[in-house]
Amino acid sequence: xxxxxxxxxxxxxxxxxxxxxxxxxxxxxxxxxxxxxxxxxxxxxxxxxxxxxxxxxxxxxxxxxxxxxxxxxxxxxxxxxxxxxxxxxxxxxxxxxxxxxxxxxxxxxxxxxxxxxxxxxxxxxxxxxxxxxxxxxxxxxxxxxxxxxxxxxxxxxxxxxxxxxxxxxxxxxxxxxxxxxxxxxxxxxxxxxxxxxxxxxxxxxxxxxxxxxxxxxxxxxxxxxxxxxxxxxxxxxxxxxxxxxxxxxxxxxxxxxxxxxxxxxxxxxxxxxxxxxxxxxxxxxxxxxxxxxxxxxxxxxxxxxx
Amino acid sequence: xxxxxxxxxxxxxxxxxxxxxxxxxxxxxxxxxxxxxxxxxxxxxxxxxxxxxxxxxxxxxxxxxxxxxxxxxxxxxxxxxxxxxxxxxxxxxxxxxxxxxxxxxxxxxxxxxxxxxxxxxxxxxxxxxxxxxxxxxxxxxxxxxxxxxxxxxxxxxxxxxxxxxxxxxxxxxxxxxxxxxxxxxxxxxxxxxxxxxxxxxxxxxxxxxxxxxxxxxxxxxxxxxxxxxxxxxxxxxxxxxxxxxxxxxxxxxxxxxxxxxxxxxxxxxxxxxxxxxxxxxxx
Numbered sequence: 011x012x013x014x015x016x017x018x019x020x021x022x023x024x025x026x027x028x029x030x031x032x033x034x035x036x037x038x039x040x041x042x043x044x045x046x047x048x049x050x051x052x053x054x055x056x057x058x059x060x061x062x063x064x065x066x067x068x069x070x071x072x073x074x075x076x077x078x079x080x081x082x083x084x085x086x087x088x089x090x091x092x093x094x095x096x097x098x099x100x101x102x103x104x105x106x107x108x109x110x111x112x113x114x115x116x117x118x119x120x121x122x123x124x125x126x127x128x129x130x131x132x133x134x135x136x137x138x139x140x141x142x143x144x145x146x147x148x149x150x151x152x153x154x155x156x157x158x159x160x161x162x163x164x165x166x167x168x169x170x171x172x173x174x175x176x177x178x179x180x181x182x183x184x185x186x187x188x189x190x191x192x193x194x195x196x197x198x199x200x201x202x203x204x205x206x207x208x209x210x211x212x213x214x215x216x217x218x219x220x221x222x223x224x225x226x227x228x229x230x231x232x233x234x235x236x237x238x239x240x241x242x243x244x245x246x247x248x249x250x251x252x253x254x255x256x257x258x259x260x261x262x263x264x265x266x267x268x269x270x271x272x273x274x275x276x277x278x279x280x281x282x283x284x285x286x287x288x289x290x291x292x293x294x295x296x297x298x299x300x301x302x303x304x305x306x307x308x309x310x311x312x313x314x315x316x
Numbered sequence: 317x318x319x320x321x322x323x324x325x326x327x328x329x330x331x332x333x334x335x336x337x338x339x340x341x342x343x344x345x346x347x348x349x350x351x352x353x354x355x356x357x358x359x360x361x362x363x364x365x366x367x368x369x370x371x372x373x374x375x376x377x378x379x380x381x382x383x384x385x386x387x388x389x390x391x392x393x394x395x396x397x398x399x400x401x402x403x404x405x406x407x408x409x410x411x412x413x414x415x416x417x418x419x420x421x422x423x424x425x426x427x428x429x430x431x432x433x434x435x436x437x438x439x440x441x442x443x444x445x446x447x448x449x450x451x452x453x454x455x456x457x458x459x460x461x462x463x464x465x466x467x468x469x470x471x472x473x474x475x476x477x478x479x480x481x482x483x484x485x486x487x488x489x490x491x492x493x494x495x496x497x498x499x500x501x502x503x504x505x506x507x508x509x510x511x512x513x514x515x516x517x518x519x520x521x522x523x524x525x526x527x528x529x530x531x532x533x534x535x536x537x538x539x540x541x542x543x544x545x546x547x548x549x550x551x552x553x554x555x556x557x558x559x560x561x562x563x564x565x566x567x568x569x570x571x572x573x574x575x576x577x578x579x580x581x582x583x584x585x586x587x588x589x590x591x592x593x594x595x596x597x598x599x
Contacts (some may be wrong), residue, residue, distance in 0.1 A: 047494040048466030150357045175491045176408070178356045178520055179561040204494055207564070244496035249523045250564045253586060257593045266564060270571040273596055283597065 011088070011166035011198050012037045012073055013059060019067030020054055028054040030222045031068070036167070041189060041199040043209040043230075046219035047244035052202045053094075055219065056169050059200065060089035087116050090160035094171040094202075096144075096152040105131075105147070105155050106140040112163040126162055133188050134158040150181045157188070167198035174205040186212055206248040210234065210264040218243050235262040258284040320402075320483055320514050321345035321368060326382035327538075328363060328372055337363040339538040340382070345531075347482075350506075350515045352525040355535035356559025361518045362408060364535070365487045367391065368516065370399040386483065400428070404481035406489040408518075410472035414460050421463070421471055422447075422456040428479050442478050449504060450474045465492035473501060477508075484508065486517040502528065522563040526550060526584045534558050546584050565589045572596060 013036045020029040028051045036042055036059075044052045057063040058070055061082040070077045072088060093099045102108045109130060113123050131137045134154035139147060144155050153176070160168060173185055189212050192199050203209050209216060209230065216233040218226040220243035226233050233240070234247040237255060246252065247262075254263045254272065260282040263269045275281040323343040329336040338360040345351050353361050366372045367384050370391040384391040387402045407413040418424045425446060426439045434442075447453045450470045455463065460471065469492045476484070486505065490498035506528060509515045519525055525532060525546065532549040534542040536558045542549050549555070550566045565583050569592065572578040577596045583589040 048492070048497060049464055050494075148358050176357070176488065178559060179556070180356055180559055182561075204498075206495060241496070244494040246495045246499070248564070249586065250568060253565070253568065253589045253593060256586070256590045257597070266567045266571045269568055269593075270575050270577070273572070273577065273593060274575065276597060 012071075013089070013167065013198070014071045015058070015065075015068070016070070017068035018058065018065040018070055020051075020058065020063060021066045028222050029058075029065075032224060034217065034224065034227070036198055036200060039193050039196045039198060040215055041193055041213045042201070042215045042217060043213040044200065044202045044217045044219060045204070045206070045209060045243070045245050046225070050219040050243060051222040052219050053171055054222075056091070056171060056200065056202055059167070059169050060085040060091055062091065086165070087163055088165055089167045089169060090163055090165035091169045092157050092160050092171065092173065094175060096156035099156045099159065100144040100152065103143060104141050105136055105144060105158075108144060108155055108159045109140075109162045112159060116163060123162075126164070130158045130161050133161070133191060135184055149176055150178065153177065153181070154184070161188075161192070165197070167200065168192060170199070170201040172202055172204065174203060174208045182208060206234075206246065210248045210251065218245060230264055231262040234264065256286060258286040260284055317346040317348055319344045320347045320387055321516070322383075322385040323364075323367070324383050324385075326367065326380065326384055328367060328378055328380045330363075330376060330378040333378070336538055338367070338535075341538075341540055342382075343533065343540065343543070345483075345514060345516060347514055348509070348512050350509050350528055350530045351517070351533060352529035352531070353516065353518045353533045353535060354520070354522070354525055354560050358537075359535040359559065360538040361535055362487055363538075365405060365485050365516070365518060368483075368485050369403050369405040370394060370396040371405075397431070400479060400481065402481060403483040403485060404476040404479055405485040406473055406476045406487065408487040408489065408491070410465070410469040410489070410492065413472035413475065414468065416460055419459060420456065421452060421458050421460055424460050424471060425456075425475050425478050428475065432479075442480075446474045446478045449477065451500075466494065466497060469493055470501075481513075483514040483516065486515065486519075488518050488520065522550075522561055523565060523586075526563040526565060527586065534560060547582065550584055551582060568592075 015032045015034040018029060018032040021027045044055060046052055054063060058065060061077050064077060100108055102111060106127060109127050110123050113126065131140055134157060136151060136154060136158060139151060144152060147155055174182060189199050213230060216230050217224060218233060225243055226236055226239055234251050237247065250266055250269055251262060251264055254269055259272050259276055261272050263272050272281055276283055323341055326341045327336045327339045353364065355361055366376060373380050373392055374396050386399055391399060414424055415427050418427060422443055425443050429439050447456055450473055452470050452474060455467060490501055502524060505515055529546050531543060532546050533540055534549060541558050542552060550562050555562050563584060565585060568589055569583045573580045578592060583592045
């Protein structure tokens, strides 16, 4: 699976231009997090991925085929989209029917559907809830029901809009396992998130959006090392990364074990200690609101398709 | 400081539910305290919030036992609108908070004030103040239906702040906001708290909880399992069994201890972690 954005722009009917000149390529079994401030264009970008919204400028191709050549219904068997609010997605009487609906419409045989239901129920933790009405599920379970219904279609790519929103610790752990499984199966996972701990722990690549443009694109280490650029899109690195930056560790750490290891290496003189500025890294002064702050556009051409 | 919230042996079972959503909950919150309520989804946190502001039992029906007193007034005997003079709730889902009965954000903000017979002059003063505080000055003439999730959340905050309650109840109220937008709202909440407003906040972000709370209350399956200072609560070694995770700062302290780099002191905030890491480098 390869999804390519070539100079994609998108304007809503109101005239508001939500995306400007996007050049991105998502490929193979990558896991990509899309982050950035409210109104930066994250959801507009994600909705291009299976044609829910279509570019008003430029072109978008999936495995070389122009998105305009097929309907969203046709694309959705290749690219699954999990809505932020499961109430926008669920409409049937039981979890089992929600799970069976997509593949049945795609003509998948009943035996395959049954075996997929077993697998997806285990992944989403809904084994005991298959005959429950989705409206009777807890908010967390509903969210996993929405995710399960999409995975049931066995798409090559899964797009998640704010999967951790409203999730608790157990839900976060389950999402971690689920994304790891999708990666193992070679699927492309793309998620919009405001939860930087979740982003750092689960994704190989992070795309930072700001005012409809790509501000940064790279590994979590690369992206979270650019504190000043991130601030333009109202994003802060995860807590543990900020502590490491406050201390002046010469490497960008994303996890507690990496922090401890880097501290040991720094003591041994293997990693340099950087000078830290006097600013408190845990508190950000905010200038300009509603996305009106000025910014310099940054693009990492290295992540575009060859 | 005098107690402003007194929950005593309180249980509530929603109509048609088999088990109580909260059970034998007792909690005293003193004036000016910052209390964070944490726990897995389904632990009863939102039910507790609804009980504090009187939506239980006046709006959600069911069976309750025990009592909830706000500034001494029993919520079972006081109307939601009278309670709203003392206590304000910012909902988990901001779309449930707005009335959508008004054509503009400004009208949405003043809805509660209008019902209270506040003068137009005073309304204008408060709209100005709150819209500056929440950075929604440029949205005042917009239709609330056209706002983004993050913008609705700011308006929802504003519509609660504008009533100037002494006690603020915040139920996971920044889920739609970007990280800096959320920190900014919590800074405002912290300022209000410093000026004497009592805050009761439900949140899943344990680093934030550790940073802000005077008292952390851990709920599980409808009951309060632990309550104490962040240091006391996050020192509990098997905290995961209550469906919550320790802040990364605590995990860092433990990681340093395991590697023999620290003597087992616990850092629970950003600043403490910074000091601890610097000490490791200096020795």
